Amino acid sequence: MLTLGIDTATDVCAVAVLDDDRLLARSSLFVSRSHGTRLAMLIREQFAHARKRPSDLEAVAVSSGPGSYTGLRIGMSTAKGLAVSTGCSFVAVPTLAALAHGCHGLVAVVLPSRRGEVYAAVYQDGLEVKPAAALEVDAVEEWLPSDLDAIGGPGAGRLGHVRPELARLSLVASGESVARLGRSALEDGGPQDPATAEPVYLKAVAVSRPRGIFAP
Numbered sequence: 001m002l003t004l005g006i007d008t009a010t011d012v013c014a015v016a017v018l019d020d021d022r023l024l025a026r027s028s029l030f031v032s033r034s035h036g037t038r039l040a041m042l043i044r045e046q047f048a049h050a051r052k053r054p055s056d057l058e059a060v061a062v063s064s065g066p067g068s069y070t071g072l073r074i075g076m077s078t079a080k081g082l083a084v085s086t087g088c089s090f091v092a093v094p095t096l097a098a099l100a101h102g103c104h105g106l107v108a109v110v111l112p113s114r115r116g117e118v119y120a121a122v123y124q125d126g127l128e129v130k131p132a133a134a135l136e137v138d139a140v141e142e143w144l145p146s147d148l149d150a151i152g153g154p155g156a157g158r159l160g161h162v163r164p165e166l167a168r169l170s171l172v173a174s175g176e177s178v179a180r181l182g183r184s185a186l187e188d189g190g191p192q193d194p195a196t197a198e199p200v201y202l203k204a205v206a207v208s209r210p211r212g213i214f215a216p
Contacts, residue, residue, distance in 0.1 A: 001186075002052060003059040004043070004082065005179025008035045008075035009067025009095040010111065010154050015042040016175030017050040018183065024050035026176050035074045043078070057088040059191070061182020063173070064092035065200035066119040066132060067111055072199035080194040089191035091182040094200065096121040096132050096153070101177035105149035109171060110140075112155040119155065119202055122148070134202040 007014040013035045016026035025046040029038050047053060062079035065072045076092070083090035096109045100123040103109075111119040116137050122130035122145060135143055141162050151159060152169025 001058045001183060002056050003061060003179045003183050004046075004057055004079075005061045005093075005175040005177070005182060006039070006043075006075050006079055007063040007095070007098060007173040007175050007178045008039060008071040009063040009065060010071065010173045011068075012173040013038050013042060013071075014173045014175035014178075015039070015046050016179050017046050017052060018176070018179045019050075023176060024052070026174075028173070028175070033070075035071050039074060039078055054082060054086055057082065057086050059089040059091065059182060059186055061091045061093050061178050061185075063095045063098055063178050064197070065095050066113075066134070066202045067095045069199075069201065072201075076197065076199050080197070083194045089186055090194040090197065091185050091192050092197050093178045093181045093185065094121075094128075094132065095173075097123070097126075097128060098174065098177040098181055099153050099171045100126055101174070101181055102126065103150075103152070103169065103171070106145060106147060107169065108144055108148055108151045110151060110153040110155035110159060112158060113203075117203075118158055132200070132202060
């Protein structure tokens with residue numbers, strides 16, 4: 001199964017192409033707030049490296065959140081467009097699960113959020129044991145399991161005061177992890193409907209009402 005993995009939930013824009021278990025191409029850009037201008041380019045480049053075309057796709061997997069509101073919308077809309085235009089299967093993969101992919105032991109995976117909060121979930125050898133939640137930093141200590149082995153992810157730096165004796169893991173967004181988890185999800189439960197799939201934000205998105213042109 002030729003699978004494209006896309007992860008735009010963090011500052012990293014990551015893409016990978018798999019042919020069954022074989023990695024054909026992957027790339028990541030560590031440039032924040034650039035996903036809208038970089039993602040299509042990365043996808044084209046990785047197809048060229050893999051000597052494949054979008055029409056060859058059998059599945060597209062995308063990181064579904066939590067994470068950056070704008071990043072998630074860009075990744076999700078791109079994946080939906082590919083699924084609809086090529087007819088390939090579509091599947092959404094939880095962002096924190098993709099970050100935890102390949103981890104061993106009981107690991108808390110953390111993403112930064114705004115207003116002094118983080119997103120966190122706990123995984124045992126890559127399997128979710130505590131679902132993702134939006135937490136105040138001061139509430140994380142009580143929320144974490146007592147027998148935790150490590151903390152990792154882009155938001156781990158906000159928790160330097162929490163369980164300082166635990167190992168800190170460097171976990172970075174990966175299109176390959178999204179593709180592998182997406183392929184497994186397709187085998188276990190089948191594809192999702194791209195028309196109804198939505199990013200997972202975990203909390204209400206803050207928006208402001210635009211001011212009228214004659215407002216004081």
